[in-house]
Amino acid sequence: MPELPEVRTVASILKKELLNQKITAIKVIFPKVISKDSLDINLLINKKLKDIKTYGKYLLFDYDNYILISHLRMEGKYFIKNKNDSIEKHEHIIFIFNDNTSLRYHDTRKFGRIELIKKGELSKNKSLSKLALEPFDIDINDLYQKIIKKKTPIKTILLDQTIISGLGNIYANEVLYNSEINPFKLGKDMTFNEVKKIVNSAIKILNLAILNKGTTIRSYMGALNVTGNYQKYLKVHMKSGKKCSKCHNDIIKVKINGRSTYYCENCQK
DNA sequence: AACGAAACCTGCGCGC
DNA sequence: TGCGCGCAGGTTTCGT
Numbered sequence A: 001m002p003e004l005p006e007v008r009t010v011a012s013i014l015k016k017e018l019l020n021q022k023i024t025a026i027k028v029i030f031p032k033v034i035s036k037d038s039l040d041i042n043l044l045i046n047k048k049l050k051d052i053k054t055y056g057k058y059l060l061f062d063y064d065n066y067i068l069i070s071h072l073r074m075e076g077k078y079f080i081k082n083k084n085d086s087i088e089k090h091e092h093i094i095f096i097f098n099d100n101t102s103l104r105y106h107d108t109r110k111f112g113r114i115e116l117i118k119k120g121e122l123s124k125n126k127s128l129s130k131l132a133l134e135p136f137d138i139d140i141n142d143l144y145q146k147i148i149k150k151k152t153p154i155k156t157i158l159l160d161q162t163i164i165s166g167l168g169n170i171y172a173n174e175v176l177y178n179s180e181i182n183p184f185k186l187g188k189d190m191t192f193n194e195v196k197k198i199v200n201s202a203i204k205i206l207n208l209a210i211l212n213k214g215t216t217i218r219s220y221m222g223a224l225n226v227t228g229n230y231q232k233y234l235k236v237h238m239k240s241g242k243k244c245s246k247c248h249n250d251i252i253k254v255k256i257n258g259r260s261t262y263y264c265e266n267c268q269k
Numbered sequence B: 001a002a003c004g005a006a007a008c009c010t011g012c013g014c015g016c
Numbered sequence C: 001t002g003c004g005c006g007c008a009g010g011t012t013t014c015g016t
Helices: A004-018 A119-124 A140-147 A154-158 A169-179 A192-211
Strands: A023-028 A051-055 A058-063 A066-071 A076-082 A091-097 A101-107 A113-118 A252-256 A259-263
Touching: A004 A051, A004 A058, A004 A076, A004 A192, A066 A119, A113 A119, A140 A192, A154 A169, A154 A259, A169 A192, A169 A259
Parallel strands: none
Antiparallel strands: A023 A091, A051 A058, A058 A066, A066 A113, A076 A101, A091 A101, A252 A259
């Protein structure tokens, strides 16, 4: 469940529950979810959680001298349970705290990754250092200059976290609909005004999605059993065959670079 | 260098 | 009922 609004939702809930908790033990059930570049995860034992931040789709757990970087990829989730509760299927790492609770990393498809680094190494981290700014902070002209260098479709470009960070398939589809831009339009053909519309739409949509605790679709829940409500506001994503909210046309579904892309051919020329 | 495709995984829904 | 296929909110790695 991971695009920027969902990741921020996870962070704010975990922060509420876990701040200042001290880790007393860590159980690693499926070691592969820990990045091979990671420091020994057991360095976190006896450390207190100081803060949880996010950057794009990354969660950053701040433990004074260390930062635990977590990316949920497709299906990573966190649950807080009693430390003695039985270990369920797909729970891969369990952090146990001094107060009888535990934080469990659950990931059906095992795509997510966790990496422990020293705090000072954050800016040189392999994944994080390549990340572009989030739509809230990005400079429109810088983004425009990057986009017009690309000859791939704008839909694909919006999913590139080194160009703009935080958008995934749902919000990229929604942003292009809101901006009235055809998802196939090539980066090199984009105008400055269209890039501006994309950034403004992204800010508007992400903010509303954050307020709604993200999007919950395909029947599964977010972290900690919190369900988002942004699915009520979706205009095109998963809406193939439904009517466009601005015109009479049907929303259609196509593949762009292997990802399902939903749009209105009439409104998004 | 840049791009598309495959790889990484599991579970669900659908058609036959 | 059972099987095979396609599909899923993402990123990295592999070929060309």
